[in-house]
Amino acid sequence: MAKHPELLAKYPNVEVLPSNGQVRCLFASIRNSETSRRKFVFDSDRLITMLVEAALAKLPYKERTVKTPMGLEYVGAEFCSKLVGVPIVRAGESMEKALSNIIQEVRIGKILIQRDEETALPVLIYEKMPRDIANRHVLLLDPMLATGGSAMAAVKVLLDHGVKEDHIIFVNLISCPEGIDAFCGAFPQIRVVTGEIDDCLDERKYICPGIGDFGDRYFGTD
Numbered sequence: 749m750a751k752h753p754e755l756l757a758k759y760p761n762v763e764v765l766p767s768n769g770q771v772r773c774l775f776a777s778i779r780n781s782e783t784s785r786r787k788f789v790f791d792s793d794r795l796i797t798m799l800v801e802a803a804l805a806k807l808p809y810k811e812r813t814v815k816t817p818m819g820l821e822y823v824g825a826e827f828c829s830k831l832v833g834v835p836i837v838r839a840g841e842s843m844e845k846a847l848s849n850i851i852q853e854v855r856i857g858k859i860l861i862q863r864d865e866e867t868a869l870p871v872l873i874y875e876k877m878p879r880d881i882a883n884r885h886v887l888l889l890d891p892m893l894a895t896g897g898s899a900m901a902a903v904k905v906l907l908d909h910g911v912k913e914d915h916i917i918f919v920n921l922i923s924c925p926e927g928i929d930a931f932c933g934a935f936p937q938i939r940v941v942t943g944e945i946d947d948c949l950d951e952r953k954y955i956c957p958g959i960g961d962f963g964d965r966y967f968g969t970d
């Protein structure tokens with residue numbers, strides 16, 4: 749059974765990546781403190797690709813009929829909305845490549861938010877969005893949802909730009925109950941795709957059992 753069933757029942761917009769042997773191997777690899785940086789990046793990239801694919805499946809599609817080389821009709825679908833990816837810099841930039849590999853020439857906005865190391869409160873430093881972002885669906889990208897402060901500050905920026913709350917999908921690798929409660933309580937219409945929901949936060953507001961500092965491990969600044 750999925751972990752935290754009561755949390756998932758409370759927030760139907762939260763979807764956890766379906767677990768299987770492969771997904772569990774990848775999470776064991778990236779959570780292991782002995783894993784080399786090269787393998788950490790490679791295995792994180794694989795999981796992030798799965799998460800981005802799961803998020804893209806939530807976007808609106810319309811029916812599309814094509815003719816096959818057999819001269820027969822096939823009824824499939826085509827994507828019918830404009831999209832923008834918005835990573836919360838810096839750790840969120842690790843997710844940009846997976847999105848760009850799947851949707852070529854996808855628009856990318858940027859929000860630079862750093863968590864104050866003493867208070868764990870988010871500090872918004874910079875943001876730049878496509879001019880027509882209000883008419884787009886947004887994949888908000890950040891691998892870590894701890895207190896939820898950074899993701900909520902990023903959503904406020906998007907709403908200030910006129911993005912509709914139900915046009916935002918937050919794509920996230922590791923979350924925890926505190927972060928989901930804060931984020932989904934504040935923005936109940938935003939869909940969340942997360943890789944795994946961990947147990948809790950420690951006194952420094954790090955996710956437990958967690959992964960440590962994702963950005964430091966991914967970019968080699970630890």
Ligand code: PRP
Nearest residue numbers: 838839862863892894895896897898963
């Ligand atoms: C990390 C992470 C999130 C945030 C999560 O970024 O990538 O943005 O902390 O914590 P919260 O939910 O309590 O806000 P950090 O500010 O450490 O910067 P980094 O991207 O440079 O690692």
Ligand code: URA
Nearest residue numbers: 894954955960961962
């Ligand atoms: N940021 C991280 O990288 N890891 C955590 O556990 C919390 C915030």
Ligand code: MG
Nearest residue numbers: 961962963964
């Ligand atoms: Mg960090």
